[in-house]
Amino acid sequence: MDNSVSHFILLGFFSSWEIQMVYFVVFSVTYMLTLMGNTAIVCAVLWDRHLHTPMYILLGNFSFLEICYVTTTVPNMLANFLSETKTITFIGCFVQFYFFFSFGCDEAFYLCIMAFDRYLAICHPLHYPAIMTTYLCTGLVAFGWLSGFIFFIIPVALISQLSFCGSNIIDHFICDPVPLMALSCSKSHATKIIYSTFNIIFMVGTFIFILISYTLVIFSVLRIPSAAGKRKAFSTCASHLTVVILFFGSIMTMYVRPVSEKPLELQKLVTLFYSVITPLLNPLIYSLRNKDMKAALRKVLVIKRTSHKT
Template sequence: MASEKRNFSVIENMVNSVSHFILLGFPSSWEIQMVYFVVFSVIYILTLMGNSAIVCAVRWDRHLHTPMYILLGNFSFLEICYVTTTVPNMLANFLSETKTITFIGCFVQFYFFFSFGCDEGFYLCIMAFDRYLAICRPLHYPTIMTTHLCTGLVAFGWSCGFIIFLIPVAFISQLSYCGPNIIDHFMCDPVPLMALSCSKVQTIKIIYSTFNTIFMVGTFIFILISYALVIFSVLRIPSTAGKRKAFSTCASHLAVVILFFGSVLTMYVRPGAEQPVDFQKIVTLFYSVITPLCNPLIYSLRNKDMKVALRKVLVTLRTSQKT
């Protein structure tokens, strides 16, 4: 009995032995790490500036107080939150020799990053639904897309990810981690986390993969169907100018959808074990850092109303600085 108790104590200590993880990021020389730090710092600052400009434009310009732009403003603010969950920690690791993150900090990052990512998928669905109503049901649009419904959709878009991702985070955080604690990634991604666990994770992997597949494929199909109906309606518009305007609006949304879902579906619907580590990092980097940078450019460059509103924001900022 004493021997069994000692063995149980040893196993318990092993299970609780991991208090932190080491994020390898992009291993290279110190000089290259500094180059990475500068490049990603510039990308992060530009991302914050671009998305903040859209948020301010929607907030300050009364002409943009419509459901389409309200959703866009919330989406841009969501992008700011999304990119902030990983990039600051990644920048700190470029300057760090230890590159550590606490056990709790790792799962907090995991939870918020994927919750915001999930919310982004829902917001793209809501924006597709809004465009469907505006183009396919133009006469009924004002009575359907009311302020009450728009507010409800905004709340739905922000809250769903946080509720849904409690389940996978709870499952994966309860696994036993008894070493090693080195994650060959720049963030706490669930695939390498589960690979480090000394528990049996096959069932959890199946549940997690199924969850990702249902969510990502389901939202992607919803968006495709919405825009397919939109395209059919646009093709029936007799005016060439009307067609051009409708296609211009939808093209911006579709470009963002392709950027986001193209990389995410590649990463999480396919089995993670079959993907090389470097490939996982590059794809994750694309949808977590590059896509939030591109979104403001896509929306502002293809939208005349947004261009006018952004010019007003710049004029206001210059005036306030002079005074």
């Protein structure tokens, strides 16, 4: 690897200084709300014993994962809104790249695990306690955290070994692999093929797993004789399905379709949606239709108010 590039310039959303300040305020508020919403869910799961079940344990870990996910990119993006140089070091760029996409992979694997949990609970309710044991739940939680970091080692290692000896300007707000590979002055056909193959296997594989799980769930729910039973079964899945559609819809738009078909600004907006907006919406989606979660969140707010008064 022969590199003359020691840093990259992240152009972000090119606009006037005044508009940059508006962006800074909007995304600062968005980031704080995301942290508050997901932290509230984590605290609710930790503090309310009624939520110490596999479904809510997985949700608590997923919410904490969202906090980690947005923190890999948003603080740097906010700093760049205030910066004139908008630079990031070579190592910093690849560290951001690795953690952002590893956490993104973890999210997809967690959505698979949560779909599997709902499949067991609805399709095999009598056997659910015997199957979803504490041991299995702990193993699934560990798998959800570690899988993305293991899965993305090869693509990051391959792209980091490319030579960068020309332009160092990335027309994006994060160190995305597609513009990174476009900047390389070495032949990267094999790396592009391997990276695209990893993306397709990961995204299509996880999506098919979730699709099969919920197909079986729907068939099982339709066999429930009472309308009230059907509504209750569907209500436990509605929030998760909404998050699945938001997450996979945006990343498949970004990484499955050919990049040449998407203008740069559209690529940025799609990335912004799944990296910033979706983590903000998830706490609302999971809490609005869930009575147990709403009750637990009210307890969290009461505890906070009490601690402030004392």
